[in-house]
Structures are given as structure tokens and as C-alpha cells.
Amino acid sequence: MKKLLIASTSTLFGGAYLEYLFPQLEHHFSHCESILFIPYARPGGITHDEYTTKVQEAFLKINKKIVGLHTFEDPITALKEAKGIFTGGGNTFLLVTELYKQNVMNTLAAVLNAGTPYIGTSAGSNITGISMQTTNDMPIVYPPSFDTLGILPFNLNPHYLDADLQSKHMGETRETRINEFHVLNTIPVLGLREGSWLEVVGSDIFLRGTLTARWFQKNHPAMELESGVNLNQL
Amino acid sequence: MKKLLIASTSTLFGGAYLEYLFPQLEHHFSHCESILFIPYARPGGITHDEYTTKVQEAFLKINKKIVGLHTFEDPITALKEAKGIFTGGGNTFLLVTELYKQNVMNTLAAVLNAGTPYIGTSAGSNITGISMQTTNDMPIVYPPSFDTLGILPFNLNPHYLDADLQSKHMGETRETRINEFHVLNTIPVLGLREGSWLEVVGSDIFLRGTLTARWFQKNHPAMELESGVNLNQL
Numbered sequence: 001m002k003k004l005l006i007a008s009t010s011t012l013f014g015g016a017y018l019e020y021l022f023p024q025l026e027h028h029f030s031h032c033e034s035i036l037f038i039p040y041a042r043p044g045g046i047t048h049d050e051y052t053t054k055v056q057e058a059f060l061k062i063n064k065k066i067v068g069l070h071t072f073e074d075p076i077t078a079l080k081e082a083k084g085i086f087t088g089g090g091n092t093f094l095l096v097t098e099l100y101k102q103n104v105m106n107t108l109a110a111v112l113n114a115g116t117p118y119i120g121t122s123a124g125s126n127i128t129g130i131s132m133q134t135t136n137d138m139p140i141v142y143p144p145s146f147d148t149l150g151i152l153p154f155n156l157n158p159h160y161l162d163a164d165l166q167s168k169h170m171g172e173t174r175e176t177r178i179n180e181f182h183v184l185n186t187i188p189v190l191g192l193r194e195g196s197w198l199e200v201v202g203s204d205i206f207l208r209g210t211l212t213a214r215w216f217q218k219n220h221p222a223m224e225l226e227s228g229v230n231l232n233q234l
Numbered sequence: 235m236k237k238l239l240i241a242s243t244s245t246l247f248g249g250a251y252l253e254y255l256f257p258q259l260e261h262h263f264s265h266c267e268s269i270l271f272i273p274y275a276r277p278g279g280i281t282h283d284e285y286t287t288k289v290q291e292a293f294l295k296i297n298k299k300i301v302g303l304h305t306f307e308d309p310i311t312a313l314k315e316a317k318g319i320f321t322g323g324g325n326t327f328l329l330v331t332e333l334y335k336q337n338v339m340n341t342l343a344a345v346l347n348a349g350t351p352y353i354g355t356s357a358g359s360n361i362t363g364i365s366m367q368t369t370n371d372m373p374i375v376y377p378p379s380f381d382t383l384g385i386l387p388f389n390l391n392p393h394y395l396d397a398d399l400q401s402k403h404m405g406e407t408r409e410t411r412i413n414e415f416h417v418l419n420t421i422p423v424l425g426l427r428e429g430s431w432l433e434v435v436g437s438d439i440f441l442r443g444t445l446t447a448r449w450f451q452k453n454h455p456a457m458e459l460e461s462g463v464n465l466n467q468l
Contacts, residue, residue: 013402044410045417091414093373133374138411139327139367140418146376159405168247170428171393176278177372180325183279184374194404 003028003117004151006128007197008158010089010121018058020195021119024208026062028117032084034065038108040098041090041123055088069104079107082116089122089158092135096127097143109149122158125192129155134181134189136174152198152205153188154231155181160191160214175214175222182218189216190231198231205231237262237351238385240362241431242392244323244355252292254429255353258442260296262351266318268299272342274332275324275357289322303338313341316350323356323392326369330361331377343383356392359426363389368415368423370408386432386439387422388465389415394425394448409448409456416452423450424465432465439465 005021005028012020029035039051046054052068059066066086072078079085085108087095099105112118112128120128126135127148134155163173172180178189191214192198199206207213212224215234225231239255239262246254263269273285280288286302293300300320306312313319319342321329333339346352346362354362360369361382368389397407406414412423425448426432433440441447446458449468459465 009404011404013404042414042417043406045414094414094418133376134372136372136405138415139369139373139380140411140415141367142380146373159403161403161405169393169395170243170245170247171370171395172277177374180276180279180328181372181374183276184328 001115001202002113002151002200003115004112004128004200005119005197006125006152006156006192006200007119007121008125008160008192009194012195016058017054018121021197022062024197024199025059025119028119029062029064029084032064032117034067035059035084035086036069036078036082037066038069038085038087038095038099038124040070040102041088041092041095043088043090051088051090055086069102075102075104076107079104079111082111084117085111086118087120087124087127089124091140092123092126092132092137093139093141093143095123096132096146096148097141099127100144105149109151112149112151125158125198126156128152130187131155133185133187134178151200155187155189157189157191160193175216178216182216186218188218188234190214190225191216196227203232207231235349235436236347236385236434237349238346238362238434239353239431240359240386240390240426240434241353241355242359242394242426243428246429250292251288252355255431256296258431258433259293259353262353263296263298263318266298266351268301269293269318269320270303270312270316271300272303272319272321272329272333272358274304274336275322275326275329277322277324285322285324289320303336309336309338310341313338313345316345318351318353319345320352321354321358321361323358325374326357326360326366326371327373327375327377329357330366330380330382331375333361334378339383343385346383346385359392359432360390362386364421365389367419367421368412385434389421389423391423391425394427409450412450416450420452422452422468424448424459425450425456430461437466441465
């Protein structure tokens with residue numbers, strides 16, 4: 001039975017890394033001593049080792065050992081044997097490129113579908129959708145495909161931002177970008193604000209946190225979803 | 235001899251479409267009665283015809299006729315015979331995908347290198363760089379390559395935005411994104427603010443408008459370039 005936490009962001013303004021998620025993480029990973037960490041998204045370009053150290057420091061607070069996937073000679077077996085998995089944020093193009101390069105995209109999908117507890121933040125959440133085509137990230141590397149894990153029956157837009165009505169900047173708003181996506185694509189998109197996460201339990205997909213989330217479907221007006229809603233019922 | 239205007243944005247806050255560029259456009263296209271318009275970027279998902287009509291309405295103010303590239307059965311010949319070319323903004327992934335699909339990327343580069351006067355705005359400016367990898371746009375379609383025209387010996391980031399130090403949003407700043415690009419790539423990047431444009435005359439590349447622009451090179455601190463600087467001298 002699927003068991004995932006899919007968070008918009010790792011860090012809230014003024015908070016420490018993962019801090020607001022610790023109550024959930026403690027429960028989510030209660031049966032894991034060790035969590036396999038996927039550091040491929042390399043936020044700010046830090047190395048896999050540096051990223052893994054940062055994550056280890058955070059998870060010490062809930063007494064979990066972190067092991068980086070990049071340290072295994074056989075990442076496929078490492079994923080299959082993991083008791084829990086965390087994919088951190090950074091650049092989604094880089095994350096997806098590396099998942100394909102290491103030939104682990106299918107294995108990761110398989111173990112998540114089979115029930116290995118998973119937490120993703122930002123880019124690590126993006127990849128649970130059908131495609132990475134609603135990422136906010138810069139295309140710093142060319143991935144072999146935009147297709148991702150397809151654990152969720154829709155796409156995500158993490159760090160969702162409402163239009164700033166005071167802004168004099170003429171770049172597209174997030175909503176405009178997602179509407180452009182829907183000119184060419186039919187996949188629904190969930191705009192997940194910072195502080196919100198999804199809790200996936202089997203086929204149920206609950207919106208958690210205190211905020212509403214914005215739901216976009218092709219040829220329909222966008223709508224706000226209340227916290228607690230089951231997106232499997234939409 | 236190359237002759238290009240490469241603008242960050244088509245429209246300034248509070249201004250009409252292309253309005254701030256009309257003095258330059260009038261001079262730039264003084265020898266063209268008709269301008270070939272490339273509408274492939276489809277801002278907001280509007281059709282090629284709708285986009286071409288919008289551009290025609292603007293160019294009426296300087297008495298230029300606009301013809302959409304999408305109306306030609308043979309776009310390669312249309313590009314070769316054009317007296318002036320404009321590529322409008324929208325989504326860069328869509329623009330690049332369509333340029334490859336229509337097999338016109340190389341022809342467009344060739345005619346611009348040979349001296350056909352060109353104006354690009356936003357996505358239409360992005361493609362004059364070496365690659366589209368420093369676009370801000372959402373990857374709504376998968377292009378066959380991120381390589382673009384290579385008229386400029388660097389990449390552009392149009393609509394360049396300085397970090398908002400008051401913001402509580404935890405998404406990456408523009409500068410962070412460009413620095414992530416430079417972890418993997420050596421191509422310099424020019425952050426071009428709204429209201430700035432480049433004037434390319436042969437091998438000279440002048441920064442125009444009243445603002446400074448931000449110049450990023452791998453392993454160097456970012457620097458501000460003054461209006462009037464020749465980027466060919468850097």
C-alpha cells in the first residue's frame with residue numbers, strides 16, 4: 001500500500017530545514033532506522049556528499065540514519081532494500097536526468113507503489129507526478145524524457161505562488177504558465193503552496209497543512225481545494 | 235553584417251505592446267515594408283493567427299505590414315526572402331520545439347548572420363543565445379534539443395529579476411538558478427532586466443536602455459554592466 005508524503009517545500013520561511021515536517025516524519029518513518037536519501041537534485045549546486053550531510057544533520061533530531069543513494073555501486077538494489085526513501089529538492093531537470101542516467105526511475109516507481117515509505121520535497125515531490133512539465137526550475141541540463149514516476153494521477157507545481165497584484169514585473173504569473181501547459185496537455189495540475197503537503201495512503205491522496213491548494217484542469221476554471229480533501233475523490 | 239535588437243520584454247508595466255521600442259524599431263526596419271513574424275511561442279496559448287493580429291495592430295503605428303511565418307507552405311524560403319524578422323515572446327520550450335519541427339532553426343541562424351534585421355522579445359530573444367537553458371519558462375513541451383541560434387556568444391535570462399529581500403517565499407532566486415546552471419555549464423549568462431535590450435551591429439553587442447544588466451560567468455562573482463557597454467569587449 002502506497003505511503004508517501006509529498007511536500008511543497010523542505011523549509012518554511014524563518015524555520016529550519018524540514019522542521020515543520022518532523023512530527024509527520026517521525027510517524028511516517030517509525031519503522032525505519034535508516035533512510036535512503038536521493039541527493040541528485042543538488043540545490044545550489046552542492047555535491048551529493050554535502051547534501052547528504054545536511055540531510056543527516058536534520059534527521060538526527062528524529063534519530064534516523066541517512067545513507068546517500070550515490071554511495072551505492074548498485075543503486076537499483078539499494079532502492080529495493082530501502083526501508084524508507086527521501087528525495088530532496090533542488091533542480092528537477094538535474095534530478096530527472098540523473099534518475100534516468102542511473103536507470104532507477106522504474107525501480108523507484110515500483111518500490112513506492114509496493115509501499116516503501118517516501119518523502120519528497122520540492123523537486124523530490126515534482127517527480128511523483130506524471131511528468132515534470134510543471135516544474136518552476138531552470139532547464140540547466142537536458143533530460144532524456146520529461147516523464148516521471150506517475151505515482152500521482154496528476155502533476156504538481158510546488159512552491160505555488162499567487163499572482164502579486166502590486167508587481168510591475170511583466171513575466172508570466174504561475175497561473176498563466178499552468179494555463180499554457182493546459183493548451184497542450186490534459187494532465188491536471190495541483191498548485192501546492194509552501195506549508196502544504198500531500199499524504200498518500202494507498203489510493204487516497206489527502207491535502208495536509210493549513211492552506212488551501214489550487215487545482216487546475218484543462219478547460220475548467222481553477223479552484224481552491226480545502227485542507228483535508230481527498231484528491232482521489234475529485 | 236548582423237543587425238539585431240534583442241529585448242528583455244515586449245511590454246513595460248503601464249505601457250502598450252512594443253511601445254517603448256518603437257523609436258528603435260522605426261529605424262531598425264526603415265528599409266522593410268513588411269516584416270515576417272514568428273508566432274510559435276504563443277503567449278497564454280493564443281493561436282498563431284491571434285498573435286499575428288496583435289502584432290499587426292502594434293506595427294500599424296510605424297506603418298509596417300506583418301506576415302505570419304505559419305501562413306507559408308515553405309517557411310524556409312519565407313525566411314530567406316524576408317526583409318525583416320520579429321520573433322515574439324511566450325513559451326520558449328514551445329518556440330524552440332516548433333522551430334525544430336518546421337526545420338527552420340538553421341535557416342533562421344543563417345539569415346540573421348547574413349544581416350536580415352531582427353527583433354526578438356523575451357522568448358524571441360532567448361533563442362539568439364547558445365542554448366535556451368536559462369529561460370524562465372515552464373517545460374510545457376519536450377523540445378528535440380535545448381540548442382538555439384547561437385547568434386550571441388552567451389545565453390540570456392530575459393525578465394531578469396533581483397532577489398526580493400522582503401519575500402517569505404522559499405523558491406530559488408533568479409541568481410541561484412543561474413548559479414546552478416554554471417555548476418554544469420560554462421556558457422556566460424546575461425540577466426537582462428525589463429526595459430533593457432541589446433543592439434547587435436556586426437560583432438558589436440551594445441547594452442541599451444537606462445538600466446544596468448547582470449553578467450554571470452562560471453567561477454566568477456556576478457557583475458553589473460552599465461548601459462552602453464559593448465559585450466563583445468568582455
